[in-house]
Amino acid sequence: MTCTETIQAYAFRSLGFGERLLPREGYDLCQQFTLIGSGLIWNVYFAVVTLALGFFLAIGLAMGKDSRHVWIRTPCDWFVFVFRGSPLFIQFFVAYQLLVLLPRDGITVPLGLFDLHIGTDWMTRAWAGAALVLFFNTAAYTAEIFLGALRSIPKGDLEAADAYGINGWSRFRRIRFPTMMRLAWPAYTNEAIFLFHATTLVFFSGFPAFQQRGDALYYASYFAGRTFNPFVPYPIVAFYFICLTLLLTWVFGRIGRRLNRHLPSNERARRKPRFLPQIIR
Known part of the structure; x- marks a missing residue:
C-alpha cells in the first residue's frame, strides 16, 4: 500500500x-503519521468543545x-475548589465510576x-463523559x-x-x-494550551474508545506495542501537539491584540520599525 493509499484509507478512521x-x-512512517493525525481529531474536538462551553460557565462562576x-457565592466557591483541588486523572476515574452506576436502559421522568x-449509555463513552470532565x-x-x-479592574x-x-x-x-477579558487573556491563553495537552489523559482514563476510534x-500506543519502539510514535504525537500549540498561540495572540488595540503601547507595536544609524561621537 502506497502512502497515498494509506492516507485515503486511514485519514479519517478515528471518525469511522x-x-x-x-x-x-x-x-x-506514513501509517504512523496518518493514524496518529487521525486520532488527533478527537483531541481537537475535546479542546474546542470544552473551551467553548467552559468559557461561558467560567464567566458565570466568576460572577458568582x-x-x-x-447563597450564590458558596456553591461557586465549592465547585471551583473541588475541581481545582483534585487531580484531573482522578476526576476522570470518579466520573466514569459514577456514570456507570446510571441505569443502562435510561431514566424515565414523569x-x-x-x-x-x-x-x-452514551454518557460512559469518551466523546461525552470525558468531555464533560474536561x-x-x-x-x-x-x-x-x-x-x-474582575477584581483587578x-x-x-x-x-x-x-x-x-x-x-x-x-x-x-x-x-x-x-x-476583564483584556486583563485575563494572557493567563487564559496558557489555560487553553494546558487543556489541549490535558486531552491526552483521556487515553489513560476509564472512558473507552468506541470501536477502536x-x-x-x-494510536501511538498501538504502534509502540507492535514495533517495540516508542521513540517513533510518541515523538510524532509531540510534533503534532507542538504544531497545534503554535497555531493556538497565534490565534489567541491575534485575539489578544484585538482586545488591546486601543492601548497606546499596542499602537506603537503596530508601527513599522525605523532604521536608526548609530551615532559615533
Missing part, C-alpha cells in the same frame, strides 16, 4: 470512515464568586401528560483567572461608569466584561 481494521504489518449573596425518557475542569480554572481579572473605570449613570447589565457589558495517544 475508511478502513475498519488497524494495519497488521508494515508500520512505516464575586457576588455579595452567600411529566404528567407524558413521560420523558433520557438515555444514559468541561468542568477548565471552567473551574478559568473562573479563577476571570475572577482575578481599575476603580477609575467603575467610578467613571457611575458618573455617567451606567449600571446593571450595561455596566457589565460595556465596562467590566471587556476589561481513539485519540492520538491511542
Whole structure:
C-alpha cells in the first residue's frame, strides 16, 4: 500500500470512515503519521468543545464568586475548589465510576401528560463523559483567572461608569466584561494550551474508545506495542501537539491584540520599525 493509499484509507478512521481494521504489518512512517493525525481529531474536538462551553460557565462562576449573596457565592466557591483541588486523572476515574452506576436502559421522568425518557449509555463513552470532565475542569480554572481579572479592574473605570449613570447589565457589558477579558487573556491563553495537552489523559482514563476510534495517544500506543519502539510514535504525537500549540498561540495572540488595540503601547507595536544609524561621537 502506497502512502497515498494509506492516507485515503486511514485519514479519517478515528471518525469511522475508511478502513475498519488497524494495519497488521508494515508500520512505516506514513501509517504512523496518518493514524496518529487521525486520532488527533478527537483531541481537537475535546479542546474546542470544552473551551467553548467552559468559557461561558467560567464567566458565570466568576460572577458568582464575586457576588455579595452567600447563597450564590458558596456553591461557586465549592465547585471551583473541588475541581481545582483534585487531580484531573482522578476526576476522570470518579466520573466514569459514577456514570456507570446510571441505569443502562435510561431514566424515565414523569411529566404528567407524558413521560420523558433520557438515555444514559452514551454518557460512559469518551466523546461525552470525558468531555464533560474536561468541561468542568477548565471552567473551574478559568473562573479563577476571570475572577482575578474582575477584581483587578481599575476603580477609575467603575467610578467613571457611575458618573455617567451606567449600571446593571450595561455596566457589565460595556465596562467590566471587556476589561476583564483584556486583563485575563494572557493567563487564559496558557489555560487553553494546558487543556489541549490535558486531552491526552483521556487515553489513560476509564472512558473507552468506541470501536477502536481513539485519540492520538491511542494510536501511538498501538504502534509502540507492535514495533517495540516508542521513540517513533510518541515523538510524532509531540510534533503534532507542538504544531497545534503554535497555531493556538497565534490565534489567541491575534485575539489578544484585538482586545488591546486601543492601548497606546499596542499602537506603537503596530508601527513599522525605523532604521536608526548609530551615532559615533
